[in-house]
Amino acid sequence: MGQTLGQVVDTVLDRSVVLGYSRIGSGLRAHWWPADAPPDALAGRRVLVTGATSGIGAAAVDGYLSLGATVHLLGRNAEKVAAAVAARHLGDRLVGEVCDVGDLDAVRRWAADFTGRVPELHAVLHNAGTMTGDRRETSAQGHELSLAVHVLGPHLLTGLLLPALRHAGDASVVWMSSGGMYGARLHADDEDDIEYRTGDYDGVRAYARTKRMQVVLAAAWAESLADSGVAVTSMHPGWSGTPGVVEHLPRFEKVARPLLRTAADAADTAIWLVATRPRSVAPHFWHDRAQRPVTFPGQRPPSPDAVQRLVDHVVEATGQPLVSGP
Numbered sequence: 001m002g003q004t005l006g007q008v009v010d011t012v013l014d015r016s017v018v019l020g021y022s023r024i025g026s027g028l029r030a031h032w033w034p035a036d037a038p039p040d041a042l043a044g045r046r047v048l049v050t051g052a053t054s055g056i057g058a059a060a061v062d063g064y065l066s067l068g069a070t071v072h073l074l075g076r077n078a079e080k081v082a083a084a085v086a087a088r089h090l091g092d093r094l095v096g097e098v099c100d101v102g103d104l105d106a107v108r109r110w111a112a113d114f115t116g117r118v119p120e121l122h123a124v125l126h127n128a129g130t131m132t133g134d135r136r137e138t139s140a141q142g143h144e145l146s147l148a149v150h151v152l153g154p155h156l157l158t159g160l161l162l163p164a165l166r167h168a169g170d171a172s173v174v175w176m177s178s179g180g181m182y183g184a185r186l187h188a189d190d191e192d193d194i195e196y197r198t199g200d201y202d203g204v205r206a207y208a209r210t211k212r213m214q215v216v217l218a219a220a221w222a223e224s225l226a227d228s229g230v231a232v233t234s235m236h237p238g239w240s241g242t243p244g245v246v247e248h249l250p251r252f253e254k255v256a257r258p259l260l261r262t263a264a265d266a267a268d269t270a271i272w273l274v275a276t277r278p279r280s281v282a283p284h285f286w287h288d289r290a291q292r293p294v295t296f297p298g299q300r301p302p303s304p305d306a307v308q309r310l311v312d313h314v315v316e317a318t319g320q321p322l323v324s325g326p
């Protein structure tokens with residue numbers, strides 16, 4: 001198929017949502033998307049994956065390992081982490097890490113320990129994800145849980161790991177967002193109810209809001225770190241029938257099951273982004289090895305003022321500035 005026709009079909013898939021996000025999307029796009037990374041693309045490189053005990057994170061771990069990386073597999077549950085490491089029989093090439101990324105104090109403690117052990121890190125995949133129900137839950141520091149796990153924790157972690165990432169020279173930070181973010185506008189600060197304190201709380205909406213924030217924040221980090229050697233992108237994986245989807249969206253999983261991607265398929269772009277470090281332009285949002293718009297036609301993108309207010313809010317809530325410079 002010619003490139004131009006491929007691009008047209010790709011866009012149609014994207015706009016149709018169901019076709020693009022399902023395994024039909026990746027199955028078709030694999031005919032024309034950019035080439036795989038060479039088999040040893042990540043030999044001698046170190047990659048950290050959060051939320052790596054299950055689903056897409058676990059598949060990403062296997063993808064990075066298969067390209068030769070040493071992988072740090074991070075989860076919040078020590079037993080699950082130990083079991084995931086033991087099951088792969090890889091010796092020093094796979095290291096278990098325990099940290100609740102929604103707990104800012106735990107992130108600070110863990111990052112201090114990690115950077116003491118690992119001075120050079122080539123990539124972080126911010127993959128840990130959660131979905132609350134219809135009751136608002138909070139983190140150890142009292143933040144709405146989706147905000148803490150998807151936004152505040154990864155932001156803080158990015159800042160704390162930056163010296164190790166810079167040391168690596170050509171590093172990557174990838175934020176695993178969701179196509180669900182298209183359904184949410186940006187909630188930027190307290191005036192905009194970023195902590196979801198008002199109205200009927202809905203975990204699916206909280207998820208979508210914070211997935212939108214991830215995309216905006218990743219783009220802000222990318223801009224700050226332009227020319228630093230640390231490439232920052234966000235992405236969405238399409239739809240995959242992972243343990244998280246089975247648990248939190250059982251009806252969706254049942255109806256969509258024949259169309260859902262495998263976890264490996266959903267992790268593909270996260271692996272490819274780290275292994276190939278493609279050229280990326282603002283707003284740095286990827287899906288199926290191509291950059292995608294961050295709004296659907298007719299939707300207004302977040303204003304520069306709202307973006308700045310989100311950054312200011314996250315910086316204040318975490319005490320972690322958006323570091324800039326080469």
Ligand SMILES: NC(=O)c1ccc[n+]([C@@H]2O[C@H](COP(=O)([O-])OP(=O)(O)OC[C@H]3O[C@@H](n4cnc5c(N)ncnc54)[C@H](OP(=O)(O)O)[C@@H]3O)[C@@H](O)[C@H]2O)c1
Nearest residue numbers: 051053054055056076100101102128129178239240242244
């Ligand atoms: N599956 C999809 O169709 C889909 C679609 C769009 C976006 N995504 C995104 O893809 C990512 C992975 O989702 P998944 O479907 O693979 O879900 P999953 O099977 O539920 O896996 C989520 C992982 O995150 C971990 N986790 C949750 N909270 C954590 C915390 N506070 N600290 C550290 N780890 C934590 C979980 O640990 P435990 O095992 O201990 O619970 C688990 O390992 C998420 O960011 C999700 O939003 C998925």
